[in-house]
Amino acid sequence: MRRESIARPSVLMGWRSGATAVGNAMFISVLNQAVSSGTHFLLGLYLVRALTPAEFGLYGIGFAICLFYAGIGNALFLTQMVVNTPDKLQADRLHYAANILMAVMLFGGFTIVCAWLVFLGGELGLPWRGDYAGYGIAVVAASVTYLLKDFFIRHAFTARKEAWALVVSCVVAATLAGLLLFDHYSGRIITAERALWIYAMSQLAGAILGFTLARLPMRSVAWSHVHTDFREAWLGGRWATGVNLAYWLRTQAPIYLTAWYIGPIGVGYVIAAKVLISPVYIMANPIYQVMMPRIVELRNRDRRKMLRISGITTAGLVGFAILYSTALLGAVDIIAPVVLGPQYGQIAPLAAAWSLVLILELARDGAGILFQALKRFRDLMLANAVSAGVAILSAALLLQLVGVPGAVLGVAVGELVLIVLLWRMIRCERS
Numbered sequence: 219m220r221r222e223s224i225a226r227p228s229v230l231m232g233w234r235s236g237a238t239a240v241g242n243a244m245f246i247s248v249l250n251q252a253v254s255s256g257t258h259f260l261l262g263l264y265l266v267r268a269l270t271p272a273e274f275g276l277y278g279i280g281f282a283i284c285l286f287y288a289g290i291g292n293a294l295f296l297t298q299m300v301v302n303t304p305d306k307l308q309a310d311r312l313h314y315a316a317n318i319l320m321a322v323m324l325f326g327g328f329t330i331v332c333a334w335l336v337f338l339g340g341e342l343g344l345p346w347r348g349d350y351a352g353y354g355i356a357v358v359a360a361s362v363t364y365l366l367k368d369f370f371i372r373h374a375f376t377a378r379k380e381a382w383a384l385v386v387s388c389v390v391a392a393t394l395a396g397l398l399l400f401d402h403y404s405g406r407i408i409t410a411e412r413a414l415w416i417y418a419m420s421q422l423a424g425a426i427l428g429f430t431l432a433r434l435p436m437r438s439v440a441w442s443h444v445h446t447d448f449r450e451a452w453l454g455g456r457w458a459t460g461v462n463l464a465y466w467l468r469t470q471a472p473i474y475l476t477a478w479y480i481g482p483i484g485v486g487y488v489i490a491a492k493v494l495i496s497p498v499y500i501m502a503n504p505i506y507q508v509m510m511p512r513i514v515e516l517r518n519r520d521r522r523k524m525l526r527i528s529g530i531t532t533a534g535l536v537g538f539a540i541l542y543s544t545a546l547l548g549a550v551d552i553i554a555p556v557v558l559g560p561q562y563g564q565i566a567p568l569a570a571a572w573s574l575v576l577i578l579e580l581a582r583d584g585a586g587i588l589f590q591a592l593k594r595f596r597d598l599m600l601a602n603a604v605s606a607g608v609a610i611l612s613a614a615l616l617l618q619l620v621g622v623p624g625a626v627l628g629v630a631v632g633e634l635v636l637i638v639l640l641w642r643m644i645r646c647e648r649s
Contacts, residue, residue, distance in 0.1 A: 246380040248501070250371075250387050255500035257391040261417070262493045264398065266486075267559050268408050275482030276410035278489035280357040281417075282473055286466045287329070287361035288368055293458035295322050296372045298451035301593055303376050304515050315373050316434040317447040322369050326362040333358040356414035363421035370428025375510075382431045386424045394420035457595030464602030468609040468632045469579075472625035475613050484622055490558050491568035491626075494550070495576045498542050502535050502580060513591045524591065525644065532584025539580050543573035571626035578633035585640035597643060605636035 266274055299318045306314050337351050367390065374383035397416045401408060476484040509531060516524040546553065550566045558565070589598040609632025616624030616631075 246384055250384040251500055251503045253387040253391050257394060259496045265413055266490050271486035272482040273410045275485035277413050278485050280414050282470050283357050284361040284364055288365045289462040289466060290459055291325060291365040293462040294455040295451060296369060297458055297590060298455050300372060300376050300510060301514050312435055313438060316436050316439050317444045319369055319434060320439050320444050321448050326366060329362055353411045356411045359418040360414045363418045363425060367421045367425040370425060370432060373432055386428045389427045390420045390424035393423040454593050454595045457599045460599035461602045464606040468606040469629060471610050471613040471629055475617055475625050476622055490562050491565050492572050494546060494569050495572050498539050498576055510587055517591055528584050528588050535580045536577060539577045547573060567623040571623045574630045575626060578630055582633055582637050585644055601636055601639040605632040608632045608635045
């Protein structure tokens with residue numbers, strides 16, 4: 219009895235300590251995401267007013283390419299770093315992170331060389347290059363710097379140094395704001411290309427600070443170790459890359475189908491409507507960032523608890539998204555002209571379509587994170603490939619039937635198919 223009475227306070231203190239650590243990490247993560255996503259949200263609000271719908275559409279296309287590139291880098295390197303780090307000895311984890319950083323830098327350098335060759339070829343007579351060379355280079359710069367900065371954000375959460383991620387995000391926000399204010403007061407005309415260059419410079423500033431804070435042992439990096447760690451990452455990364463490709467095709471279908479049928483002006487309206495639901499993503503992303511490393515650590519200890527935590531988190535986020543969407547759609551005719559500007563007054567159908575996509579995406583995210591934690595990237599890729607095909611076909615058909623909102627509704631159909639596939643597989647995992 220005495221031994222039990224001594225053990226219980228010890229267990230209780232350990233539980234409280236763990237809960238406090240998670241709570242602190244969650245608080246910092248929410249602040250970080252509030253700064254990071256808030257920066258993107260405010261940048262979008264500024265650009266939707268400063269740019270014409272056509273220029274805003276070009277910026278949206280460029281930013282979608284940036285997210286696609288960063289998604290490939292995340293799949294190949296950053297996600298693999300998160301799920302493989304718990305398997306490393308504590309003394310080897312910084313060296314492992316340094317090796318992954320070197321792989322990311324090589325990937326970015328290869329991208330820059332390829333882009334330079336493409337646009338140099340344009341000087342020699344490629345007819346499609348035209349006036350878009352500067353725009354293309356700006357897209358490449360934004361893509362590479364975004365991925366590099368994202369490495370230090372993911373490393374901070376993996377190393378349980380969440381405060382580093384917050385500082386990096388603050389520097390990105392301050393740099394972006396400073397550059398935009400400089401352009402505004404110097405009288406420069408903002409364009410989609412200029413906006414992408416400003417975005418790239420702010421991401422680079424965050425990456426430089428992240429490198430300074432992380433103090434990774436880059437001098438000890440050996441090519442043989444980089445090769446070994448990349449081969450390990452490739453085992454899951456090749457399937458995760460397929461997941462990202464399918465995700466990009468599914469979620470960006472309304473942008474590129476609208477661009478094909480209507481042009482950049484239609485894309486501008488699609489992206490402007492999506493801005494209205496961005497606050498929910500600001501809240502959801504930090505929760506998943508904090509939970510992901512902890513769910514991974516439960517993989518080998520308590521899979522039932524891992525499944526239970528993921529299910530509760532997903533249900534809570536979906537419930538919040540339903541409440542937010544209901545409030546938004548009840549006042550969208552008042553909110554849209556104030557937030558987006560008078561040229562986006564009749565945007566209620568697009569806002570309703572994006573609200574449906576939001577709810578379904580959050581229901582899908584919980585299952586997707588579980589499959590990443592379980593390293594079941596192949597299953598995740600196959601399910602995403604099926605849903606991407608459904609989404610593209612649905613978006614093309616609905617675009618013809620009901621106009622631009624139909625392209626967004628096609629994404630909702632793809633998300634619904636993916637939810638059914640993933641949660642059926644999770645039921646098998648639970649049993």
